Amino acid sequence: MGFLLAIVVTLFFPGIILRVKSRLSGRKGPGVFQPLRNILVLMRKGSIFSSVSSYVFRIAPVIYLATILCAMLLLPFPGYPSIFGFDGDFVFFAYLLALGKFLFIIAALDTGSSFEGMGASREALYSLLVEPAFFILFGTLALLTGFTSMQEIFEAFQVTGHHSFIIGFIGVYLLVQIAMIENSRMPVDDPKTHLELTMVHEVMILDHSGFNLALMHIGTALKFSMYGTLMANFLIPLSWGLPEKIGFFFVIQAIMATVIGLMESFRARKKLARNPQFVVTLSSIALVAFILVVLITFNRI
Amino acid sequence: MKKLVREKSFGFPGVFPLNTFILHSEMVPFIFFIPVILSFFVLIVRSGIRFYFVLSLTVVTILITSIPAISLLLNSTGATLLFTAAGPPGNLTFTIDRLSSFFILVTNFTVLTAMIYSKGYLKPYQAVKTPARLSLHYFSFVWLHLSMLGVLMLREGLAFLIAWELMAVSSFMLILFDAENRQTLKIAVNYLIQMHIGLVLLIIAFLLVEEKTGVFGFDGLTPYFSAHSNILLFFLFFAGFGIKAGFVPLHTWLPEAHPAAPSHVSGVMSGVMIKMGIYGIIRVLASVQADWFLIGIILLAISVISGILGVILAIGQHDLKKLLAYHSIENIGIIGMGIGIGAIGIGLHNPWMIFAGFAGAMLHVLNHSLFKSLLFFSAGSVYQAFHTRDIEKLGGVIHPMPQTAGLFLTGALAITGLPPLNGFISEILIYTGLIKGLSAGTVYQTMAMMLAIIGLVLIGGLAIFCFTKAFGITFLGSPRSEIKHVVTEAGSSMLGPQYIIAGMILLIGLVPVIFVSPLIEVITSTFPASPELVSGTLLSTLTAISRLGFLFLLLVAGLFFLRYLLLKRRRVEQQPTWGCANTMGNARQQYTATSYAATLAELVHPVMPETQRYVPVGEEEIFPAIRSFSQHLSDVFQQIIQKITFGSMWVLKKLARLQTGNIQHYILYAFVFILIIFALVYLNLL
Known part of the structure; x- marks a missing residue:
């Protein structure tokens, strides 16, 4: 359920971001489905591979996308079980994404380009710093609810009482920020400035072309809707009927895309040297939530 | 473990009553001495057949020891086999x-x-070393194997310590293989000294036990622990075994000794020899009677620190094998975390933590022995082909050696704990223990568990950082220095065992249940715990993981097929790497290991200080002369230990003045000494 809906959302998610950004900068902007059309065009093209690169470069995009698709199979939808959920599945979720990232990074190094090496190094650093935030968040939820699979966590979370609003708010904030950093978007990196000015994500896919590039773009778009789906699990009340839930789900995703568009338009990119501090902030915020839950669990409040 | 399946077809434990046969035969204990006697023939056998002789000797040893071991693991009744040789x-x-x-x-x-x-x-x-040297090398190798088996099978204190010592000495001999290199000699001696510090600690610990209980050996531990303080003796043993295992800050021998040894030896040393320390710790822990919780927490703290520091220091290394050696410290940390969680679990009577923790630790022992030996072997192939281990000088190794590169990549993915390979299974078991432990006790315990989770996550992230660097810089891109000779792929005798290991790695990653369920039996028989509550859920989690693993592989295959269909009719070209329309770039402009690690090195400055050596250009120097620049990231613990050794050397040098070589002086010393004794007796002080 969560898997299918997330796939549907992916079709227009990047389009909304683009649209919002272009409207805010005073342009008319492309249609919502333009990124999808771009991908279809890429799919129909041939490929150019760097002569320095090896088989790593060729297999990496496939595995990258496969990890994201496979991770999405673990996504729950409020009131409906995830396809493959099990105890501790959020660890699997995070590690599977890390596998994709590993391949993504070495594919960048495979070209022997110093730009891409630079991007690779930074990607590795940011993802290592952002990972704790995700784990603290889910550890906190596990402590609060007493469950360890994502589906059970979210189901139990909604009935824990009033403080679930505070935790839910922090959770949503963290997920948005994690999604931004995972995809190297605004405060960390600016995807608008192409080529050498964009030092993380965009620079790493410089040498990919055709089908492989399409896979990379699909992966990025899927990551957004994946985190959006996790967020929806915080927000959609369990007691609603299925049509309302689905409707609200799309609204949430659209709002998230709009918020990302807004953030990207009004926020300046941070200095590269400042980025680690920013990324670590997320873990501290997650720790605040954790301490709150510790106090709740041990009846100190 | 590969044999596990094959041996099963012999028909025991059900059809052929091998256990009874082993238990009742009078001759059986002496079987263990066959390899010991045969090992001396290694020294005299002709060099043409030496390898095959040693190989068959090893196979015989393995058969002798594996058959009882496998029968014990498969049989659910018998707990212990005893062989007494009078x-x-x-x-x-x-x-x-x-x-x-x-x-x-x-x-x-x-x-x-x-x-x-x-x-x-x-x-x-073969051409460079004398046959005697090679014989000695193989002899030591056989003895390293025998002594490790001895460590695992002997419980009596003296016999155990002798085996322990033989293990240190034989590995010392193996490190010395390259003794022409003065640096190697120094490292080997350093190793020997540190091992003996560990030995002394163990002897003291065993003596303490003997003094109270009258038993010199592991059998005396249980009576000792039930009557006396647990925590002190445990940590005395921990220090002794921990030097071997390489827990921070006892690790300083490890990153020096492993790279100095030949690669097959590094693989064994890092893969299994340091695990003997882990074995010792688990063995002692099994006898502990109280203070479980405190022991567990301290163990967990030391292990998290070992894990994080190990991997951070690994990132600073440019020597491929040294980098791998630091990763051993990281993995020992992960194993220690599992043991710590298990101990806390026993303290809290939480079966989840006991089984997830110990199973994670033990499975990681197996996993680490697999991927670490795989990595050392493939790194050894690279060293053999390029004659350098400096990753700044390598690059593009994947082109002449695609198979070795693929094997190294497999090892790298496994060691970083990524699914669907084996490292992930042990890590998720440890995560399960930690997460279950979050809500199982006091506030402090919850905090400790959360800190440990953060630690493990950081270890994972840092390992990805480190291995993308190690693999990316060494194997990818284009060569960073000119190679004068033709480089070819490693031979089949080198690739073959690596493929077997890689197969095992994938097998454990995809079908973990068959490896974890015997481990649950091991834990049940070793520690005070019963698996009824958890083993079902634990195994169903693992089944879910293996299902997802297969699904993931299917997805990958499907996407490959899709790409094949789409690209079949299209043009696929090879062109230079895009460089802002500049295609003149040379290999030296590539990102290097130093620059890759620089972003992180800044953040971890306190534990990995950086030293730069260069002469700055003077202001009046209009045409600067040729200069050199060197940069070095070092291990803060090695610096501390060096300071201590230099300090004591200084004191000892001052004391050396007493040693004049003049006989009259020595008589004077003796006279003064006697006078002092007299004075003390006179004053009733003695």
């Missing part, structure tokens, strides 16, 4: 229980693969 000096008892069975199988597998690998690896040395 001889003139006294009885020598070989004891095999489930715990030692597991370690025996891990040891045997890695030693066998290393043995086969050594054929190809030592080939270039």
Whole structure:
């Protein structure tokens, strides 16, 4: 359920971001489905591979996308079980994404380009710093609810009482920020400035072309809707009927895309040297939530 | 472990009553001495057949020890096998229980693969080294294997310590293989000294036990622990075994000794020899009677620190094998975390933490022995082909050596704990223990568990950082220095064992249940715990993981097929790497290991200080002369230990003035000494 809906959302998610950004900068902007059309065009093209690169470069995009698709199979939808959920599945979720990232990074190094090496190094650093935030968040939820699979966590979370609003708010904030950093978007990196000015994500896919590039773009778009789906699990009340839930789900995703568009338009990119501090902030915020839950669990409040 | 399946077809434990046969035969204990006697023939056998002789000797040893071990692990009734050999000096008892069975199988597998690998690896040395040297090398190798098995099977204190010492000495001999290099000699001596510090600690610990209980050996531990303070003796043992295992800050020998040894030896040392320390710790822990919680927490803290520091320091290394050696410290940290969680679990009577923790730790022992030996072997192939281990000088190794590169990549993915490979299974078991532990006790425990989770996550992230660097810079891109000779792929005797290991890695990653369920038996028989509550859920989690693993592989295959269909009719070209329309770039402009690690090195400055050596250009110097620049990231602990050694050297040098070489002076010293004794007696002070 969560898997299918997330796939549907992916079709227009990047389009909304683009649209919002272009409207805010005073342009008319492309249609919502333009990124999808771009991908279809890429799919129909041939490929150019760097002569320095090896088989790593060729297999990496496939595995990258496969990890994201496979991770999405673990996504729950409020009131409906995830396809493959099990105890501790959020660890699997995070590690599977890390596998994709590993391949993504070495594919960048495979070209022997110093730009891409630079991007690779930074990607590795940011993802290592952002990972704790995700784990603290889910550890906190596990402590609060007493469950360890994502589906059970979210189901139990909604009935824990009033403080679930505070935790839910922090959770949503963290997920948005994690999604931004995972995809190297605004405060960390600016995807608008192409080529050498964009030092993380965009620079790493410089040498990919055709089908492989399409896979990379699909992966990025899927990551957004994946985190959006996790967020929806915080927000959609369990007691609603299925049509309302689905409707609200799309609204949430659209709002998230709009918020990302807004953030990207009004926020300046941070200095590269400042980025680690920013990324670590997320873990501290997650720790605040954790301490709150510790106090709740041990009846100190 | 590979043999596990094959041996099963012999028909025991059900059809052929091998257990009863072993238990009742009078001759059986002496079987263990066959390899010991045969090992001396290694020294005299002709050099043409030496390798095959040693290989068959190893196989015989493996068969002798694996058969009882496997029968014990598969049979759910018998807990311990005893073989007592009565001889003139006294009885020598070989004891095999489930715990030692597991370690025996891990040891045997890695030693066998290393043995086969050594054929190809030592080939270039045949011409350079004298036959006597090579014989001695193989002799030491056989003895390293035998002494490790001895450590695992002997419980009596003296016999155990002798085996422990033989293990240190034989590995010392193996490191010395390259003794022409003065640096190697220094490292080997340093190793020997540190090992003996560990030995002394163990002797003291055993003596303490003997003083109170009258038993010199592991059997005296349980009575000791039930009557006296647990925590002190445990940590005395921990220090002794921890030097071998390489817990921070006892690790300083490790990153020096492993790279200095030949690669097959590094694989065995890092893969299994340091695990003997882990075995010792688990063995002692099994006898502990109280203070579980405190022991567990301290163990967990030390392990998290070891894990994080190990991997951070690994990132600073440019020597491929040294980098791998630091990763051993990281992995020992992960294993220690599992043990710590298990101990806390026993303290809290939480079966989840006991089983997830210990199973994670033990599975990681097996996993680490696999991927670490795989990594050392493939790194050894690279060293053999390029004659350098400096990753700044390598690059593009994947082109001449695609298979070695693929194997290294497999090892790298496994060691970083990524699914669907084996490292992930042990890590998720440890995560399960930690997450279950979050809500199982007091506030402090919850905090400790959360800190440990953060630690493990950081270890994972840092390992990805480190291995993308190690693999990316070494194997990808284009060569960073000119190579004068033709480089070819490693030979089949070197690749073969690596493929076997890689197969095992994938097998554990995809079908973890068949490896974890025997481990649950091991834990049940070793620690006070019963698995009824958890083993079902734990195994169903693992089944879910293996299902997802297969699904993931299917997805990958499907996407490949899609790409094949789409690209079949299209143009696929090769062109230079895009460089802002500049295609003149050369290989030296590539990102280097130093620059890759620079972003992180800044953040971890306190534990990994950076030193730069260069002469700055003067202001009046209009045409600067040729200069050199060097940059070095070092291990803060090695600096501390160096300071201590230099300090004591200084004191000792001052004291050396007393040693004049003049006989009259020495008589004077003796006279003064006697006077002092007299004075003390006179004053009633003695």
